[in-house]
Amino acid sequence: APSEMDEKLKARIENHPCYSEEAHHHYARMHVAVAPACNIQCNYCNRKYDCANESRPGVVSELLTPEEAAHKVLVVAGKIPQMTVLGIAGPGDPLANPEKTFRTFELIADKAPDIKLCLSTNGLMLPDHVDRIKALNVDHVTITINMIDPEVGEKIYPWVHYRRRRYRGIEGVRILHERQMEGLQALQEADILCKVNSVLIPGINDEHMPEVNKAIRDRGAFLHNIMPLISAPEHGTYFGLNGQRGPKPKELKSVQDKCSGNMKMMRHCRQCRADAVGLLGEDRSQEFTKTKFMEME
Ligand code: CLF
């Protein structure tokens, strides 16, 4: 029965600050920045900064080795008792750095088995790794899906690097799209919870968003997080295409509202940095820089 399903889902998300709106006041998450490489190019990305698919552009997170990351997680968990979720979300794409990402998860699962593991990806390599994700007990995955129509995608992604070859233009976008849909379906089959992030880019994918919403809903995603493109003129660049601006709050809300009749929308995303620590909306990353946490027990 659907209500029984809802109860089960509720139990699975109730202490995840991103997946449950109520939870974000009481439960904290942290990210460890162990994944520097990326395998696609988004037009809105400036690679000097964190991956904008999950994170706030214009922020440079401190890169850690898996061992340093595991040490940091234990230190933070000892100081912040509400810490329930550990996510890997950059600064590049976690699945473009599979050895680093999975090594980090293994170390943490071994030393702190109560911490839930979470992963955010552009989806290109996801189908190859679903078995490993399942085996490591990662039950929450986020895929950033900005389009389901390669003609829209052509305006967002200039190239995709896949199995040692670079594909430009629509050819690359088609691969990305097929892999995202395949990955989504594989997560559903493996019973791994999936949220979809979409970066809203006015004039590019705003009118297309209800179609994206329908496609992901049909393939089992349970939460849709439509995030604003953030342009950052203070860094000398407008993130995006030919000086593309981010949506106004009203524009964002209107697209979220259009999709909200169909599935649960996330509206409390804080576009965290790849080394974020604490409750959503509080940034304690500076308390736990490498020089500081390496000294802490
Ligand atoms: Fe991190 Fe992302 Fe997991 Fe959350 S953040 S990997 S799902 S644990 Fe959350 Fe931050 Fe928004 Fe991400 S508020 S940017 S949605």
Ligand code: SF4
């Ligand atoms: Fe940049 Fe993230 Fe896009 Fe890679 S996936 S190009 S890191 S925004």
